[in-house]
Amino acid sequence: MSASPVYLDAATAAPMHPVARQALLAALDDGWADPGKLYTQARRARQLLDAAREATALTLGVRADEVSFTPSGTTAAHGAVLGGLAGRRRVGSTLVHSAIEHSAVLHAAERHVDAGGIATAVPVDRLGRLDLTAWSTAVRAPGVALAALITASHEVGTVQPVAEAAAACADVGVPLYVDAAQSVGRVPLPAGWSVLTASAHKWGGPPGVGVLAVRKGVRWESPWPADERESGRTPGVVNLPAVVAAAASLRAAAADAAAEATRLAALVDRVRERVAAEVPDVEVVGDPVLRLPHLVTFSCLYVDGEALLHALDRRGFAVSSGSSCTSSTLRPSHVLEAMGVLSHGNVRVSLHRETTEADVERFLTELPGIVTGLRAEAGVVGL
Amino acid sequence: MPDEVIDCRGQRCPLPVIAAARRMPEVSVGTVVRVLADDPAAAVDIPAWCRMRGQEFLGSVNGPEGPAYDVRRTH
Numbered sequence: 309m310s311a312s313p314v315y316l317d318a319a320t321a322a323p324m325h326p327v328a329r330q331a332l333l334a335a336l337d338d339g340w341a342d343p344g345k346l347y348t349q350a351r352r353a354r355q356l357l358d359a360a361r362e363a364t365a366l367t368l369g370v371r372a373d374e375v376s377f378t379p380s381g382t383t384a385a386h387g388a389v390l391g392g393l394a395g396r397r398r399v400g401s402t403l404v405h406s407a408i409e410h411s412a413v414l415h416a417a418e419r420h421v422d423a424g425g426i427a428t429a430v431p432v433d434r435l436g437r438l439d440l441t442a443w444s445t446a447v448r449a450p451g452v453a454l455a456a457l458i459t460a461s462h463e464v465g466t467v468q469p470v471a472e473a474a475a476a477c478a479d480v481g482v483p484l485y486v487d488a489a490q491s492v493g494r495v496p497l498p499a500g501w502s503v504l505t506a507s508a509h510k511w512g513g514p515p516g517v518g519v520l521a522v523r524k525g526v527r528w529e530s531p532w533p534a535d536e537r538e539s540g541r542t543p544g545v546v547n548l549p550a551v552v553a554a555a556a557s558l559r560a561a562a563a564d565a566a567a568e569a570t571r572l573a574a575l576v577d578r579v580r581e582r583v584a585a586e587v588p589d590v591e592v593v594g595d596p597v598l599r600l601p602h603l604v605t606f607s608c609l610y611v612d613g614e615a616l617l618h619a620l621d622r623r624g625f626a627v628s629s630g631s632s633c634t635s636s637t638l639r640p641s642h643v644l645e646a647m648g649v650l651s652h653g654n655v656r657v658s659l660h661r662e663t664t665e666a667d668v669e670r671f672l673t674e675l676p677g678i679v680t681g682l683r684a685e686a687g688v689v690g691l
Numbered sequence: 692m693p694d695e696v697i698d699c700r701g702q703r704c705p706l707p708v709i710a711a712a713r714r715m716p717e718v719s720v721g722t723v724v725r726v727l728a729d730d731p732a733a734a735v736d737i738p739a740w741c742r743m744r745g746q747e748f749l750g751s752v753n754g755p756e757g758p759a760y761d762v763r764r765t766h
Contacts, residue, residue, distance in 0.1 A: 609705075609708075610712070612703075612705060631732070632703070632704060632731065633704070638703075638731075639731050640731065640735050640736075648739060649739055650735070650739040650743070651732050651736055651739070652704045652705040652732060652736055653705065686709070688712075
């Protein structure tokens, strides 16, 4: 029996918004020239790029000249961290970050430490929420060049106290970088940040477009070899058709964001309640209230995460997992580790504009039997 | 010192947790069982299992036999 596909991994990549597809096709015809040149085709490309930047800046609530498009969200995060540190190297060489940052931020931090810098990880509680006292202490230490905080956890959905964390940074003049990849186009952005990054394929734009926003007056210095494009913040010519599509879909996603957040949050609440009630020995993780509207995570005791992903895939469900057996490094998710919650049998379900109530119902109907089947196979029933 | 040792080295999670869960009802209340497990996920999952099952996690040691986790049966 074949199962119709139900894609529930929007936190990795949302299906492309129809507006993105339309804009992409139009820009392929109209926006192939290098926008930096001085002829008609280039001027047309420049107009498209300027319009995309204006629209993106408007949605983010910043000035157009504060926005640069990068080749990916990962590149944007690397640039945000390394550029924020480079811009303040006279102040010191310490990066303060939460323990639950995206791996792109942590990999940039590793590079910084390898080069002789310092990185201080601030813990989170069992719900995945930043320890604000530890954060305030950490950013007050001498020599802090930059602080980095994800707006909301990409793995468990817990919204972070960004405004409070930003206030602690502002008290001591430390710029705050926020990774807003799971928030942009879905929920209102917090205030108080100096540098922000996002990734278009999380909001229904095409893959391969990141956004790096650096507020005016922030000491940020490009960590890359010199290049005059994108205000000197990221080298190389932009993928203009993809950028145009990203900007168009961001505007569309932001216009529907409030209604979609209400709709999806109700479905997420249903998943949290039903999974906890109908799957024995399951731990639903993350803050039950202060959370993203589209993302929910749980771990099933005694179940192999990889086996669970494959079993769900055979039934047509595409989900993600933070279990060690599903990662190339065979390490459990650092986010689940920092929270101290079960890491095996882990499933992250993330919804998007095409997700229907029927999709979620089918998932909830089939999940208990799939988990029971895997436990029976492994001989762990009744443990 | 533990009262007994379960060797789960070379096993991937959730197997070390399952081994601990199987052994626990067989030992008397108060017994300390040491789980040897070199899968890094055990460091997260054995304490989490103790919390979910109401058993006492005494801590981890990293000795000559690699990472080890001590659990006391409390009920």
